[in-house]
Amino acid sequence: MKIAVVGTGYVGLVTGTCFAETGNQVICVDIDENKIGRLNKGEIPIYEPGLDVLFDRNVAEGRLKFTTNLAEGIKEAQIIFLALPTPPGEDGSADLKYILKVADDLGPLLERYAVIVDKSTVPVGTAEKVRAAIAKSAKVEFDVVSNPEFLREGVAVEDFMKPDRVVVGTNSSKAQKTMEKLYAPLVRQGNPVIFMDERSAEMTKYAANSFLAMKITFMNEIANLCERVGANVDDIRRGIGTDSRIGKRFLFAGIGYGGSCFPKDVQALAKTSRDYDYDFRILNSVMAVNEDQKKRLMPLVQDYFEGELKDKTIAVWGLAFKPYTDDIREAPALENIKALLSAGAKVTVYDPEAMDNVKRILGDQVTFCHTPYAALDDADALMIFTEWPQFRTPDFEKMDKLMKNKVVFDGRNLYELDVMREMGYTYYSIGREAVLSLDSEQLVVSN
Ligand SMILES: NC(=O)c1ccc[n+]([C@@H]2O[C@H](COP(=O)([O-])OP(=O)(O)OC[C@H]3O[C@@H](n4cnc5c(N)ncnc54)[C@H](O)[C@@H]3O)[C@@H](O)[C@H]2O)c1
Numbered sequence: 001m002k003i004a005v006v007g008t009g010y011v012g013l014v015t016g017t018c019f020a021e022t023g024n025q026v027i028c029v030d031i032d033e034n035k036i037g038r039l040n041k042g043e044i045p046i047y048e049p050g051l052d053v054l055f056d057r058n059v060a061e062g063r064l065k066f067t068t069n070l071a072e073g074i075k076e077a078q079i080i081f082l083a084l085p086t087p088p089g090e091d092g093s094a095d096l097k098y099i100l101k102v103a104d105d106l107g108p109l110l111e112r113y114a115v116i117v118d119k120s121t122v123p124v125g126t127a128e129k130v131r132a133a134i135a136k137s138a139k140v141e142f143d144v145v146s147n148p149e150f151l152r153e154g155v156a157v158e159d160f161m162k163p164d165r166v167v168v169g170t171n172s173s174k175a176q177k178t179m180e181k182l183y184a185p186l187v188r189q190g191n192p193v194i195f196m197d198e199r200s201a202e203m204t205k206y207a208a209n210s211f212l213a214m215k216i217t218f219m220n221e222i223a224n225l226c227e228r229v230g231a232n233v234d235d236i237r238r239g240i241g242t243d244s245r246i247g248k249r250f251l252f253a254g255i256g257y258g259g260s261c262f263p264k265d266v267q268a269l270a271k272t273s274r275d276y277d278y279d280f281r282i283l284n285s286v287m288a289v290n291e292d293q294k295k296r297l298m299p300l301v302q303d304y305f306e307g308e309l310k311d312k313t314i315a316v317w318g319l320a321f322k323p324y325t326d327d328i329r330e331a332p333a334l335e336n337i338k339a340l341l342s343a344g345a346k347v348t349v350y351d352p353e354a355m356d357n358v359k360r361i362l363g364d365q366v367t368f369c370h371t372p373y374a375a376l377d378d379a380d381a382l383m384i385f386t387e388w389p390q391f392r393t394p395d396f397e398k399m400d401k402l403m404k405n406k407v408v409f410d411g412r413n414l415y416e417l418d419v420m421r422e423m424g425y426t427y428y429s430i431g432r433e434a435v436l437s438l439d440s441e442q443l444v445v446s447n
């Protein structure tokens with residue numbers, strides 16, 4: 001089939017590349033000339049494991065092309081995906097200006113029947129708005145379908161090629177047949193393509209993300225209570241995650257969820273609830289707890305240094321909102337680094353993929369290092385914000401030689417308490433007792 005993907009970001013590029021991989025002719029469209037220029041030179045502008053192999057193959061075989069020209073991109077398309085941003089507006093609602101702009105532009109350009117597929121995460125009722133915007137100037141028949149995307153950055157290719165399920169919202173049997181045909185190669189193992197009405201499809205995406213954000217937040221609250229009662233959240237996680245009714249995933253306590261999806265999608269669902277006069281109380285708590293959770297470590301750092309962070313050097317490992325991505329949108333690391341800087345600390349940072357993106361925001365306010373150990377040179381403490389695998393088994397003796405103090409504030413619970421105790425570190429993590437090193441010269445306040 002001939003496919004256009006409008007919006008070539010994390011979702012659009014993965015969608016386009018994966019549908020090219022299943023044999024379709026794909027043109028990805030974006031208004032960002034720099035991005036399209038790089039893609040046309042064979043450069044992938046985002047970090048996403050496994051994408052390069054598929055990208056290279058499909059570009060080489062002529063199935064995957066890029067343009068900034070919408071008319072050219074959609075000219076022959078039977079299916080037009082909208083993978084455009086839906087950032088939060090000031091009141092938390094999803095901002096539909098990008099989607100509706102493209103919908104307005106599409107109307108006069110359509111030359112034959114096409115299925116317009118909304119892949120962006122959008123509030124209930126958006127498909128109707130998109131349909132109305134296109135209908136204003138369309139001279140041909142078309143369908144608008146809701147097809148929310150559930151891929152996770154970092155494993156996006158795998159998620160896309162082997163989805164747990166595909167959700168499609170449509171009342172048109174013609175569009176349904178097109179979508180069935182398109183997704184057939186991805187669901188050969190029997191994972192379902194679930195058809196429903198478009199409003200339910202739109203709502204399904206928000207329900208999924210809000211539920212996952214709630215699951216993480218619940219564990220963060222359990223962690224906070226664990227610290228007070230003297231329990232270990234990792235043991236609780238193992239104890240409840242093995243219950244098949246609960247499941248093992250999204251139970252890791254930490255310094256709060258971030259990223260481009262959970263924060264904005266929870267906010268947007270709360271806004272929809274307000275619009276429909278429903279007080280969705282759990283969502284309000286999820287948002288409030290997560291805001292507090294992102295600030296969990298700073299008071300401990302302040303206490304450790306007796307409120308005197310001026311001229312202290314704090315090393316930071318991990319900037320991305322999660323491992324295997326360079327995405328720093330709503331990453332807890334950023335907020336914490338800004339708090340460190342405003343307290344007068346010097347900050348040295350390392351992240352395997354996200355440093356370029358942070359440079360664009362923080363410039364030379366922090367020192368960017370080429371290795372995790374370089375960031376530790378003469379550091380008074382280490383803070384960890386992303387659970388990149390390379391941070392999991394560091395050389396603690398080497399760290400000791402580099403750092404001024406053996407103290408670690410770990411927002412991702414990477415290390416065993418016994419190991420840190422044995423190595424003589426002062427170690428704060430989330431939902432576990434603090435390890436207070438005996439030979440620490442600092443005043444240590446237990447959390
Ligand atoms: N990133 C994820 O993990 C993820 C997962 C599932 C769903 N989603 C949803 O998918 C949507 C897209 O997210 P993303 O992370 O890919 O965003 P993104 O910001 O990475 O990409 C969006 C792209 O759209 C382009 N764009 C903006 N206006 C345009 C226009 N008029 N014409 C053509 N291109 C235009 C931008 O230049 C950008 O490249 C959002 O609604 C998001 O909530 C994201």
